[in-house]
Amino acid sequence: MSQSLKQLWKHSSSLIILGKSAEATKISNFNYKVLVLERPSKASYPGALVFPGGVAEQSDQVEDWLKFYRKFGIDDTKFTSIFKKCSNRSFIFNHDSSNIINRDISLRITAIRETFEELGVLICKNKEQLNDSSLFSNLSNNFDVAFWQKQVYKDASNFLKLCEELNVVPDLWSLHEWSVWLTPTFKRQKRFETVFYLVGVKEQPNIQVTNDEVQRSLWLTPKELLDYNKSGENWLPPPQLYESSRLNNEPNIDKIVPFARERGMNAPTTLIFPMHYHTKDGIIHCYPGDDFYPKNPNYMATEHDLEQYAEKTCDECRKMAENLHRIELKSLQNVQIWQNVKLPDNHLSPQTTPESKL
Known part of the structure; x- marks a missing residue:
């Protein structure tokens, strides 16, 4: 490093x-x-x-x-x-x-x-x-x-x-x-x-x-x-x-x-480096493979706009993406995992919200 x-x-x-x-x-x-x-x-x-x-x-x-x-x-x-x-x-x-x-x-x-x-x-x-x-x-x-x-x-x-x-x-x-x-x-x-x-x-x-x-x-x-x-x-x-x-x-x-x-x-171990976005009703954590995840993430500083989806709900943001690999947090207890992409490192998938399964 x-x-x-x-x-x-x-x-x-x-x-x-x-x-x-x-x-x-x-x-x-x-x-x-x-x-x-x-x-x-x-x-x-x-x-x-x-x-x-x-x-x-x-x-x-x-x-x-x-x-x-x-x-x-x-x-x-x-x-x-x-x-x-x-x-x-x-x-x-x-x-x-x-x-x-x-x-x-x-x-x-x-x-x-x-x-x-x-x-x-x-x-x-x-x-x-x-x-x-x-x-x-x-x-x-x-x-x-x-x-x-x-x-x-x-x-x-x-x-x-x-x-x-x-x-x-x-x-x-x-x-x-x-x-x-x-x-x-x-x-x-x-x-x-x-x-x-x-x-x-x-x-x-x-x-x-x-x-x-x-x-x-x-x-x-x-x-x-x-x-x-x-x-x-x-x-x-x-x-x-x-x-x-x-x-x-x-x-x-x-x-x-x-x-x-x-x-x-x-198997390779893909670094899980979350990208955060604020929404009208919560926070989205995006992970590698999600359509909202950048191709070349900056590990040193925040380049993306955290507030770019602030006027949309988590549901509306999800409908904007075809490939999903994210956690939606509306509160500490109201959390959903969405993943319909194949993980890049042959790993177990998380238990996801039913609609997001492959």
């Missing part, structure tokens, strides 16, 4: 954790639930349900991590197995002078570290487990979780010390690249480019919330997540709403995790 772009937003990683759930099968056709956390009232996005994650730290990128992994017999071939094989990738994966280790490694470490810091869930493997070919990750919690959460919260470099203490490594190989989102340009003061990884676990681990960034944690099916948003009990920011809608189309964890692994290695 060029220095000019790098200064415009921060890099972050997030985990979409799917846990097998016998309970879910009793009340729905899902056999898994998704782990989310609620943002507290004094934080940004109060009351929002989000996936765990946070900003990349320099300590996630130090060469000491490679040295530590090699003590477990992990060589370059093992690392290469998680390096994406396609060339069409987003800015966040670009190497620059500050990236000491490959971004496919360091961004996964970020996601695992932040998830542990926020929820006490440590996705890791010991030396023996590294030979396990299971699609599902391992967890460790037989240690003083609260103590180490505080240590990592105070200093991110303590995450490596924790792994050394437990003699485990962050499980990079169970994290599958799912999507990349970039905050719109009109949010100038706080922009993030975030890679979302999907990981499956065989059981729902114990959660331990300790810092001020988390109100509570919840295990919910994708449908329950969408219902929480619709009812107003909580709300989902657009990335969480969109990704939950994707998951809502696949209720079987034994299908979605293999799909994520295969797609994550071989």
Whole structure:
């Protein structure tokens, strides 16, 4: 990434954790639930349900991590197995002078570290487990979780010390690249480019919330997540709403995790960079492939007129377009996803408003 772009937003990683759930099968056709956390009232996005994650730290990128992994017999071939094989990738994966280790490694470490810091869930493997070919990750919690959460919260470099203490490594190989989102340009003061990884676990681990960034944690099916948003009990920011809608189309964890692994290695990941338009009755978020989406979007500044459809309703704007890939927000609870275009990266489509299906 060029220095000019790098200064415009921060890099972050997030985990979409799917846990097998016998309970879910009793009340729905899902056999898994998704782990989310609620943002507290004094934080940004109060009351929002989000996936765990946070900003990349320099300590996630130090060469000491490679040295530590090699003590477990992990060589370059093992690392290469998680390096994406396609060339069409987003800015966040670009190497620059500050990236000491490959971004496919360091961004996964970020996601695992932040998830542990926020929820006490440590996705890791010991030396023996590294030979396990299971699609599902391992967890460790037989240690003083609260103590180490505080240590990592105070200093991110303590995450490596924790792994050394437990003699485990962050499980990079169970994290599958799912999507990349970039905050719109009109949010100038706080922009993030975030890679979302999907990981499956065989059981729902114990959660331990300790810092001020988390109100509570919840295990919910994708449908329950969408219902929480619709009812107003909580709300989902657009990335969480969109990704939950994707998951809502696949209720079987034994299908979605293999799909994520295969797609994550071989298919390009299209950067989801929303284009916003104000309407008479709401806001439209347009995504790649929509007729309202520019062919060459400017990632650095807002070039399009946010108010050009201010005198039209969302319905009127929709009728102006043949190709749809958008979210219409009339309120936090009154949200519709419209998509009738083929997604460019062989991904799952979100659950859409019925009239917009292909």
